[in-house]
Amino acid sequence: MKDSLIFLIISIVYLTFKSTILPTVPTPDIPLIIVFFMAYNGASIKGVILSFIIGYLDDVLNGSIIGTTSFTLVFIYAATHVLSQRMHFSNVSTKVFGCAVAALIKAVLSFIIWRSVSHEVSFFTQVLPTVFITALFAPFIISIFERYPSLRGGDKSEGGIL
Amino acid sequence: MNSFVRRYQIILLSIIFCLFSLNMALSEKKTVGGAVFIEKTISKIFSPFQMAFLGIYNITSGTWEGYVALVGLRDDFTLQQKRVLALVEENNRLKEVDHENQRLREILSFKEELSSNAVGAKILAFNLSGWTKTIKLNKGATDGIVEDMPVISPTGVIGRIISTTSGSSTALLITDPRSNIDVIVQRTRVRGVAEGNGQNALTLKYIRDLDDVKKGDKIITAGFAGIFPSGLVVGEITRTEKSGDNFFKRIEIKPNAALKKLEEVLIGPVTNKEE
Numbered sequence: 523m524k525d526s527l528i529f530l531i532i533s534i535v536y537l538t539f540k541s542t543i544l545p546t547v548p549t550p551d552i553p554l555i556i557v558f559f560m561a562y563n564g565a566s567i568k569g570v571i572l573s574f575i576i577g578y579l580d581d582v583l584n585g586s587i588i589g590t591t592s593f594t595l596v597f598i599y600a601a602t603h604v605l606s607q608r609m610h611f612s613n614v615s616t617k618v619f620g621c622a623v624a625a626l627i628k629a630v631l632s633f634i635i636w637r638s639v640s641h642e643v644s645f646f647t648q649v650l651p652t653v654f655i656t657a658l659f660a661p662f663i664i665s666i667f668e669r670y671p672s673l674r675g676g677d678k679s680e681g682g683i684l
Numbered sequence: 685m686n687s688f689v690r691r692y693q694i695i696l697l698s699i700i701f702c703l704f705s706l707n708m709a710l711s712e713k714k715t716v717g718g719a720v721f722i723e724k725t726i727s728k729i730f731s732p733f734q735m736a737f738l739g740i741y742n743i744t745s746g747t748w749e750g751y752v753a754l755v756g757l758r759d760d761f762t763l764q765q766k767r768v769l770a771l772v773e774e775n776n777r778l779k780e781v782d783h784e785n786q787r788l789r790e791i792l793s794f795k796e797e798l799s800s801n802a803v804g805a806k807i808l809a810f811n812l813s814g815w816t817k818t819i820k821l822n823k824g825a826t827d828g829i830v831e832d833m834p835v836i837s838p839t840g841v842i843g844r845i846i847s848t849t850s851g852s853s854t855a856l857l858i859t860d861p862r863s864n865i866d867v868i869v870q871r872t873r874v875r876g877v878a879e880g881n882g883q884n885a886l887t888l889k890y891i892r893d894l895d896d897v898k899k900g901d902k903i904i905t906a907g908f909a910g911i912f913p914s915g916l917v918v919g920e921i922t923r924t925e926k927s928g929d930n931f932f933k934r935i936e937i938k939p940n941a942a943l944k945k946l947e948e949v950l951i952g953p954v955t956n957k958e959e
Binding site for chain 1: 693694695697698699701702704705706707708709710722723726727730733734737738741808809810811812813814815816818820846847854856861862879881882883887944
């Protein structure tokens with residue numbers, strides 16, 4: 523419970539900071555990194571719920587299409603959980619790769635939703651800077667989380683093995 | 685069955701949440717019971733934090749700008765440095781007050797020119813990442829703000845209100861892909877729809893290849909949809925080319941209002957004095 527609260531607070535601070543001080547600067551997608559970290563470090567039911575809540579908060583505070591980010595984050599959480607049964611995100615290169623792929627998947631899913639509700643948006647100009655910066659900062663942010671054992675929550679046996 | 689559910693509970697729960705989120709997104713949340721109340725509550729809770737963050741940032745950046753040029757002089761002018769630093773801080777504060785006065789005078793004279801019941805508002809937060817382009821304002825339902833009210837500035841149209849709480853409101857900028865404005869080309873009176881492109885511009889749609897429209901033409905609101913009055917400046921055409929279908933042109937508009945540099949705006953029903 524404590525780890526969930528900490529991640530929720532970090533996400534809230536990030537979303538508030540981003541909307542007030544750095545609205546136009548591409549910043550690493552910290553909620554996505556949190557979801558990725560939670561998923562490969564022992565997925566759990568509370569992780570799924572937290573991913574949904576963080577995504578919902580992101581949509582509400584951004585004024586975006588409600589449901590977009592919550593859908594993408596929960597999807598990424600489940601996908602990372604399944605993938606973590608087969609590969610270990612134990613070194614920097616796999617974490618960078620994993621975060622970059624997660625950011626790209628998030629962008630693709632968001633793009634599909636926006637196009638599905640008949641809004642024409644351009645994919646590459648909005649997506650690539652965020653993907654690059656997220657992948658760049660992911661190892662640094664994940665290494666901070668890994669220093670605190672209480673944040674490496676979740677039981678690897680919970681939720682089944684595919 | 686129980687063992688199956690227990691074994692795959694994370695995947696099953698994820699599927700449920702994904703479907704729920706997808707339903708909200710594809711129905712654009714209107715049909716989800718209680719969701720609007722939750723969003724308003726969240727927005728209301730976060731407004732004071734956003735105001736606090738912005739306040740701290742403004743104080744810090746003002747102080748930094750006032751001091752950074754003097755670092756190299758610290759060793760040579762100790763007593764004078766303290767006096768100069770205090771004067772610089774006061775000077776920055778007065779400059780900021782002067783700039784704010786100038787902006788407010790512009791808005792006030794613009795408001796008088798429009799003969800409106802518009803309400804002035806300060807911007808609390810920007811959301812310009814990804815495809816979403818919205819701003820949060822410090823006026824809400826208690827100030828008479830309702831959804832679909834226009835948001836404008838002396839330089840042009842900014843957007844419209846999409847949600848309100850008691851003390852704040854969220855405005856959809858004209859560059860958001862969900863924004864559509866009935867517009868006309870000022871020079872030739874050709875009518876079209878200006879839609880945000882999710883970046884920092886708009887796309888002018890439904891202009892035929894044979895319509896007389898060219899780069900540099902001013903785009904103004906047509907006033908047909910009942911949200912924006914007619915005659916307000918939206919932007920200027922920066923690019924026009926034939927589209928692949930050989931029927932409509934592909935036209936890009938640069939907004940007249942400097943959307944990233946906004947600090948105060950006007951919200952509310954406006955009528956042109958000429959009408």
